[in-house]
Amino acid sequence: MADYETLLIERHDAVTLVRLNRPQALNALNSRVLGELIEVMAAYDADPAQRCLVLTGSEKAFAAGADIKEMSSQSFADMYGSNFFAGWEKVTATRKPWIAAVAGYALGGGCEVAMMADFIIAADTAKFGQPEIKLGVSPGMGGSQRLTRAIGKAKAMEMCLTGRMMDAGEAERSGLVARVVPAADLVDEALKTAKTIADMPPLAAIANKEMINAAFETGLAQGILFERRLFHGLFGTEDQSEGMAAFVEKRPGAWKGR
Numbered sequence: 001m002a003d004y005e006t007l008l009i010e011r012h013d014a015v016t017l018v019r020l021n022r023p024q025a026l027n028a029l030n031s032r033v034l035g036e037l038i039e040v041m042a043a044y045d046a047d048p049a050q051r052c053l054v055l056t057g058s059e060k061a062f063a064a065g066a067d068i069k070e071m072s073s074q075s076f077a078d079m080y081g082s083n084f085f086a087g088w089e090k091v092t093a094t095r096k097p098w099i100a101a102v103a104g105y106a107l108g109g110g111c112e113v114a115m116m117a118d119f120i121i122a123a124d125t126a127k128f129g130q131p132e133i134k135l136g137v138s139p140g141m142g143g144s145q146r147l148t149r150a151i152g153k154a155k156a157m158e159m160c161l162t163g164r165m166m167d168a169g170e171a172e173r174s175g176l177v178a179r180v181v182p183a184a185d186l187v188d189e190a191l192k193t194a195k196t197i198a199d200m201p202p203l204a205a206i207a208n209k210e211m212i213n214a215a216f217e218t219g220l221a222q223g224i225l226f227e228r229r230l231f232h233g234l235f236g237t238e239d240q241s242e243g244m245a246a247f248v249e250k251r252p253g254a255w256k257g258r
């Protein structure tokens with residue numbers, strides 16, 4: 001497996017665990033992190049043996065934002081000309097399921113990357129925020145859109161305008177995170193959940209993910225039609241025949257991924 005400067009990668013059977021690893025900067029996200037993560041996510045998508053992925057940080061920080069030191073001297077022309085950080089779109093294009101496991105700070109770009117995941121599992125120490133306004137800027141990696149869709153206008157507006165942090169309990173109540181677990185159990189719990197997903201028929205996992213994501217892109221009637229067509233389409237897979245036969249025969253399914 002390739003070595004990365006800013007990421008640590010572990011394989012846990014069919015689950016890939018990726019740790020952001022810039023402890024000196026609280027995992028601040030710079031161009032190197034982005035480049036390496038794009039590579040890792042593309043390799044994950046392309047590897048049929050890997051069925052789920054967990055992205056995590058450290059106990060203190062999932063990520064404390066985009067790297068302010070990298071951005072501070074940039075001009076509009078630099079940012080616009082390089083389409084700075086547009087590469088995150090490639091991370092969000094990952095087709096297979098992935099989970100963000102968040103302990104400590106998930107601020108600015110850190111919160112935005114967590115929200116790019118299919119869902120977030122949070123440690124009870126997690127703190128989410130979009131404090132960019134205090135730097136004279138704004139979210140820039142989807143935060144104004146994904147946070148608003150996740151928790152609604154009132155809370156998103158309050159968080160972005162004041163820069164205040166939301167703790168794990170409030171994040172769970174607000175629908176930002178799927179579940180809160182004790183910090184000491186975070187990675188194990190995320191890996192356990194990832195294993196459950198990894199054990200599912202892989203094409204059905206992609207289809208479930210696609211149709212839920214469609215809920216954010218389409219109207220209700222169009223989304224329901226998209227769901228129904230994908231549902232119909234799954235009847236073209238061997239795993240559908242196997243899954244239904246296994247249920248009737250009271251045995252676990254043996255998935256082929258086709």
Ligand code: CO8
Nearest residue numbers: 025026028064065066067068069084085107108109140141
């Ligand atoms: N960028 C660069 N370095 C950082 C960052 C960051 N975002 N956050 C922390 N660090 C560094 C600190 O500078 C410090 O380094 P050093 O030891 O060399 O001084 C080290 O990490 C440890 O940090 P602190 O000493 O500040 O640790 P504390 O425990 O005292 O505080 C905090 C922790 C509260 C998390 C604090 O570090 C903080 O406020 N960090 C900045 C949070 C922030 O403002 N994040 C938003 C950044 S902007 C952003 O994310 C925009 C995203 C959109 C980009 C889209 C482009 C298109």
